[in-house]
Amino acid sequence: MQKYEKPLPMINEDNSQYWEYCRKHELRMQQCKNCGFIRFPASILCPSCHSMDAEWVKMSGKGKVYSYIVFRQAYDPSYKDDIPYIVAIVQLDEGPRMESNLIGIDPEKVKIDMPVELFFDDVTDDVSLPKFKPAI
Numbered sequence: 001m002q003k004y005e006k007p008l009p010m011i012n013e014d015n016s017q018y019w020e021y022c023r024k025h026e027l028r029m030q031q032c033k034n035c036g037f038i039r040f041p042a043s044i045l046c047p048s049c050h051s052m053d054a055e056w057v058k059m060s061g062k063g064k065v066y067s068y069i070v071f072r073q074a075y076d077p078s079y080k081d082d083i084p085y086i087v088a089i090v091q092l093d094e095g096p097r098m099e100s101n102l103i104g105i106d107p108e109k110v111k112i113d114m115p116v117e118l119f120f121d122d123v124t125d126d127v128s129l130p131k132f133k134p135a136i
């Protein structure tokens with residue numbers, strides 16, 4: 001695999017399970033067993049009811065663009081070949097919002113609320129990043 005120069009996620013005790021699922025190309029988030037709230041990013045307790053009882057449920061991978069920005073300058077040199085690129089906040093159909101890259105569309109054509117779908121980018125042997133592309 002080609003050497004990956006960009007920053008990698010900081011994997012810790014709270015989120016290691018999340019990244020382990022990503023490596024298997026599954027987007028899973030913690031759902032509170034007490035109140036049903038789906039929380040992201042991962043944490044040890046529910047921000048809604050403070051229960052520590054949760055299970056990792058699989059997300060559909062479908063969502064829509066809640067907001068986005070277009071990077072036209074490489075603030076980190078490792079991104080210089082990607083300019084211009086899109087960082088979007090995606091509203092998942094299940095409720096949580098997550099930041100990611102939106103790939104495969106001209107930045108001028110992105111629209112708020114446009115439907116997007118998940119894919120995984122295997123950037124290293126250990127890390128697969130969840131990213132999005134326009135839904136067909």
Ligand SMILES: [Zn+2]
Nearest residue numbers: 032035046049
């Ligand atoms: Zn809860």
